[in-house]
Amino acid sequence: MRLPNRVLSAGLVGVLTLTTLVAADITAAAATATFTPTADTYVADNAPTSNFGTAGAVGVDASEVNRTFLKFTVSGVSGTVTSAKLRLHTDTVAGSESDSGGTWKLMSNTGWSETGVTWNNQPAIDGATLGSIGAVAVNTWYEIDVTSQITGNGTFSIGGTSTSTNGADFDSRETGATAPQLVVSTDVQSGDPVWIGAGDIADSGSQDTNTANLVSGIAGTVWTTGDNVYPNGTASEFNTYYNPTWGAFKNRTRPVPGNHDYNTSGYYGYYGYFGAAAGTAGQGYYSYDLGNWHIVALNSEISTTASSAQATWLTSDLAGTTKPCIAAYWHKPRFTSGSTHGNNTAIGPLVQILYNNHADVVVTGHNHQYERFNLLNPSGAVDTTGGIRHFVVGTGGAGLYPFGTIQPGSQVRNNNSFGALKFTLHANSYDWNFLPAAGSSFTDSGTTNCH
Amino acid sequence: MKNRILILALSTLLLGGIAVGYVITRPGGALSGTADPSEVALRGEGRVLALFNGRLGTARRDGGDQKISAIRCDRSYAAAGTIGCLRPSEENWGQYQLVVLNGQFQETGKPLDVPGLANRLRVSNSGRMVSWTVFVSGEDYTSDVMSTRTGILDTKSGEAIPSLEVFAATINGMPHKAVDDNYWGITFAGDDNRFYVTMFAGGTRYLMEGDLAARTVRNLKSNVECPSLAPDQRRIAFKEAIDGNPKKGWRLSVLELATMKVTHLAETRSVDDQPAWLDNGTVAYNVQRSDGINETYGVPADGSGHPVKLVEGGNSPAPYGL
Structure with missing residues (x-):
């Protein structure tokens, strides 16, 4: 029982910190925040009714048994967590070293109090294993990669145990500079709008649940590229398949319809479910602004000829915007390497209008796969000066499709991952980031300036 | 090594003065030097006809010496100097023509319109019978709304049967009334009369023997x-x-007709392809990577050994020029 004997000395040299320390380190494309515990303590089996909440150290040991409890509140994080690390610093005192730094797990109980926990009333260490720390020396930082478990804002309880009878002792939050840390990095500079989504989403399968869970954790405006629900776009299908998954963020979703949404006469299921967020019922095209961006939602399921009402509206809409960056989205892709559905040449007149107005991004679906093209002119030739970058993001949940002949200008393809494509809309550029849903692994990212 | 313009693989067989078009050669596919016997057997002698991102070409069985023409096909096969090619329409996506070429890649006869999405294509061993399958609705064999059409062209008589659905079918000896039957994937026997094909009827996939x-x-x-x-x-x-x-x-397998015994081959990845025999010991097939790049693999036909990548970037394989 070494640890309690040193509580006093450690407590004396420590700096008492009562508030959460948040250090934001913002770089051009990423943000990192360091969180210290809002509570930390340990329990000892040989002092079953004692509380050590204000001690300057915590520890893990198998004999006498010491267990450590840490609580972090992650807040203010926006965007996707690209890295999260639990960092612990060993005491400077001889004897804090060990052949094991313990095993650290998440806990379901986040309601415990730093000054209330004892051996006898300790919360269960019952969650996912974050990792283990091997042998530790005195006065040294150790870290565990917890990216897979710390995915956004929230309160996290973490418990530490050890099977080594030679216990390890770490500085507690009361020490200040060497307090435990949760270092959370995100891929986004706070402030710029996030625009995320996918197409070809909800059917009787379970993959749309995985993509919905992914999108749920990311703040921002959600787009869809159609085929929101299968097979016929009825009100019943929207309630049965779409609403329990992607319906969780319906209040920030701006959809477009696909051919399956349009399989029911009158399309009442689609327009009835989304209401005003889908534009005028029966038209389905509309626009909105996000930051420095003008966003145009188009409808590939109605006439898209140069003389169509939609083309006239698009010309007028684009003439009316002063935003420096323009994105557009619809269902059936103008360019695709998918073998199931080919290039939708019928939408060519709208692509020409977008190109004439210096649009930057086009996002579609229909082929159930991910594909990123280079900057293309309306004929599909690479045009790095005035071209539009086209994406196909049919990865929302419906079964994935094979590829056929790979089209000129196609840069990246994948058909084994479900997920969503996230855009960060900067003042004069955009980042794209394909995020895989649970059970998928493919990623793709990049940045391009607006015209 | 830069790309070069070469005369076709079979240039030595060509009559002088026949233009065969633009052919690209690229290096690659050198044997890795391993002594694994199954690998050596798989790589064997001879060349393979294949499609390279939709362009008809040939390569050595080890994938080297690729010669790729400008001819567009989405499915191809070859036997005895007859090449079948399902050529996509440049204007109307999803519309195909069956084109028959000779061993010098020259079109013979008149293209045949076969509306639908290219799926399977075979040439009988004699080179006479060309058979094809297209999807006319739906996209795959797991779709509820899938519909296929399978036809046969007799290159000798010029007669075409646009769909097998007109044939009289029996199941377990009983006449079968076709309602929503689908046929796909013909293979002909050596007499150019007997053939085998898949028929999907009433929820069951049957191997059918045809006359x-x-x-x-x-x-x-x-x-x-x-x-x-x-x-x-x-x-x-x-x-x-x-x-x-x-x-x-799908598990790639071999059925022995005399005993109806099925042997699973050593390829454990799902193979959605009509396999091709490169010789009596080797079955070749396409595996598409998740980035859409096709690769032709070969595996021993007796269930032994392991798959070996034969033609990088190639699909729709057929033995060629043997």
Whole structure:
């Protein structure tokens, strides 16, 4: 029982910190925040009714048994967590070293109090294993990669145990500079709008649940590229398949319809479910602004000829915007390497209008796969000066499709991952980031300036 | 090594002065030097006809010495100097023509319109019978709304049968009334009359044996798709739906006709292809990577060994020029 004997000395040299320390380190494309515990303590089996909440150290040991409890509140994080690390610093005192730094797990109980926990009333260490720390020396930082478990804002309880009878002792939050840390990095500079989504989403399968869970954790405006629900776009299908998954963020979703949404006469299921967020019922095209961006939602399921009402509206809409960056989205892709559905040449007149107005991004679906093209002119030739970058993001949940002949200008393809494509809309550029849903692994990212 | 313009692989067989078009050669596919016997056997002698991102070409069996023409096909096969090619329309996506070429890649006869999405294509061993399958609705064999059409062209007579659905089918000896039947994946026997094909009817996938002259088909076995008859005429390579459920994927297998015994081949990835026999010991097939790049693999036909990548970037393989 070494640890309690040193509580006093450690407590004396420590700096008492009562508030959460948040250090934001913002770089051009990423943000990192360091969180210290809002509570930390340990329990000892040989002092079953004692509380050590204000001690300057915590520890893990198998004999006498010491267990450590840490609580972090992650807040203010926006965007996707690209890295999260639990960092612990060993005491400077001889004897804090060990052949094991313990095993650290998440806990379901986040309601415990730093000054209330004892051996006898300790919360269960019952969650996912974050990792283990091997042998530790005195006065040294150790870290565990917890990216897979710390995915956004929230309160996290973490418990530490050890099977080594030679216990390890770490500085507690009361020490200040060497307090435990949760270092959370995100891929986004706070402030710029996030625009995320996918197409070809909800059917009787379970993959749309995985993509919905992914999108749920990311703040921002959600787009869809159609085929929101299968097979016929009825009100019943929207309630049965779409609403329990992607319906969780319906209040920030701006959809477009696909051919399956349009399989029911009158399309009442689609327009009835989304209401005003889908534009005028029966038209389905509309626009909105996000930051420095003008966003145009188009409808590939109605006439898209140069003389169509939609083309006239698009010309007028684009003439009316002063935003420096323009994105557009619809269902059936103008360019695709998918073998199931080919290039939708019928939408060519709208692509020409977008190109004439210096649009930057086009996002579609229909082929159930991910594909990123280079900057293309309306004929599909690479045009790095005035071209539009086209994406196909049919990865929302419906079964994935094979590829056929790979089209000129196609840069990246994948058909084994479900997920969503996230855009960060900067003042004069955009980042794209394909995020895989649970059970998928493919990623793709990049940045391009607006015209 | 830069790309070069070369005369076709079979230039030594060409008559002087025949223009065969633009052909690209690229290096690669050198044997890795391993002494694994199955690998050596798989890589063997001879060349393979294949498609390279939709362009007809040939390569050595080890994938080297690729010669790629400008001819567009989405499915191809070759035997005895006859090449079949399902050529996509440049204007109307989803519209195809069946084009027959000779061994010098020159078109013979008149293109035949075959509306639908290219799926399977075979040429009989004599080079006379060309058979094809297209999807006319739906996109895959697991779709509820899938519909296929399978036809035969006799290149000798010029007669075409646009759809096998006009043939009289029997199942277990009983006449079968066709309602929503689908046929796919023909393979012809050496007499250019007997053939094998998959028929999907009433929720079951049957291996059917057909008689072209009699216009009949009868069932032999269930859960046998995309048959491919071996050069020895005694075995059929095929894809077997795992647990009878295509949504679980397909296992590449070989059926011995005399005993109806099925052997699973060493390829454990799901193979959605009509396999091709490169010789009596080797079955070749396409595996598409998740980035859409196709690769032709070969595996021993007796269940032994392991798959070997034969032609990087190639699909729709057929033995060529043997």
